Amino acid sequence: MTSPNNNPNRSWTEMVAASRQEIPAPVDVRYSVRAELESLLRNPRPLEELDWTSALVNLFSPGFVRLGVAAAFLCMLVLAGNSSITITDTEFENDDPLVTLYSGEGEWSDWL
Amino acid sequence: METETVADDELVKRAREGDLSAFDSLVVKHQGMISRCLFRFCPHQSDLEDLVQDTFIKAYRKLHLWKPTAPFENWLRRIAYNTGHDYFRRSKRTPVALASLGQESNQLELERIEDRTNIQEEYQLTEQVQQLLSELPADDRLLLTMHYLEERPLAEVAEAAGWSLSKTKVKSFRAKKKLRKLLNRYDISE
Numbered sequence: 001m002t003s004p005n006n007n008p009n010r011s012w013t014e015m016v017a018a019s020r021q022e023i024p025a026p027v028d029v030r031y032s033v034r035a036e037l038e039s040l041l042r043n044p045r046p047l048e049e050l051d052w053t054s055a056l057v058n059l060f061s062p063g064f065v066r067l068g069v070a071a072a073f074l075c076m077l078v079l080a081g082n083s084s085i086t087i088t089d090t091e092f093e094n095d096d097p098l099v100t101l102y103s104g105e106g107e108w109s110d111w112l
Numbered sequence: 113m114e115t116e117t118v119a120d121d122e123l124v125k126r127a128r129e130g131d132l133s134a135f136d137s138l139v140v141k142h143q144g145m146i147s148r149c150l151f152r153f154c155p156h157q158s159d160l161e162d163l164v165q166d167t168f169i170k171a172y173r174k175l176h177l178w179k180p181t182a183p184f185e186n187w188l189r190r191i192a193y194n195t196g197h198d199y200f201r202r203s204k205r206t207p208v209a210l211a212s213l214g215q216e217s218n219q220l221e222l223e224r225i226e227d228r229t230n231i232q233e234e235y236q237l238t239e240q241v242q243q244l245l246s247e248l249p250a251d252d253r254l255l256l257t258m259h260y261l262e263e264r265p266l267a268e269v270a271e272a273a274g275w276s277l278s279k280t281k282v283k284s285f286r287a288k289k290k291l292r293k294l295l296n297r298y299d300i301s302e
Contacts, residue, residue: 010300011300011301011302012291012295012300012301012302013302015237015240015241015300016241016260016261018237019237019238019240019241019261022151022155022237022238023148023151024148024151024155024157024160025157026144026147027143027144027147027157027160027161027164028143029139029143029161029164029165029168030136030139030140030143032161032165033135033136033139033165033168033169033172034132034135034136034139036165036169037132037135037169037172038132040169040172040173041132
């Protein structure tokens with residue numbers, strides 16, 4: 001490697017310290033920024049572009065997840081409060097014709 | 113020159129009213145600082161210019177959100193770090209071509225780095241540092257770039273990334289652990 005910066009025995013700390021000495025060449029982006037802004041103003045887009053992928057990812061952010069869990073818990077409580085189970089008495093005591101027929105004060109031998 | 117005498121908040125006010133030359137003045141005033149911030153993320157000149165340009169375009173689109181309670185420069189720098197973070201997320205992880213820094217050298221890999229048209233010889237260390245960091249996830253890369261290379265405090269990293277300070281501290285600890293493993297893998301001492 002021809003670079004004088006190459007030193008196979010350089011430690012990470014030394015690399016980082018030496019890289020801090022590297023300073024970028026001056027940049028001048030005013031013309032390209034201006035051109036881009038003029039194009040934006042000619043063809044206005046919404047300030048916050050709708051990005052459905054970001055929106056989808058945001059749905060899984062901790063805030064939304066907490067909100068979703070809280071909403072689900074609330075729904076569970078509401079449903080639990082409103083639900084009731086009616087147990088129908090299926091054992092006939094008075095409506096069964098056989099019971100009715102044979103209830104009374106008769107002797108049990110009468111049934112035989 | 114106008115930019116030396118007119119304060120940022122005045123230029124922002126005019127830019128918000130549609131005065132593009134006021135925004136030009138802001139670009140001229142702050143592009144050096146922004147390019148120095150983003151250089152740590154990407155030392156390639158053409159990509160760097162793109163990132164700087166993106167930062168100013170984002171700043172223009174969010175100009176209505178800036179409040180004069182904080183310096184404009186700080187707000188702009190945060191947008192720059194966000195832009196750098198996005199750049200890391202978009203960049204694919206590349207196999208580390210740092211064999212020259214380890215015990216063995218891989219001449220083909222070294223030539224691949226040297227052949228990159230936009231890399232200048234004097235930026236190769238920054239490039240090599242970023243090559244190593246490119247093996248880490250984007251969040252860790254952002255943290256190490258801002259905290260290690262840019263020497264920004266963790267509070268600023270937290271603000272730039274949108275994390276809480278405690279989360280940033282935990283992430284910092286984990287990122288350093290991952291970096292240590294990476295350095296061990298390539299036989300680079302700390």
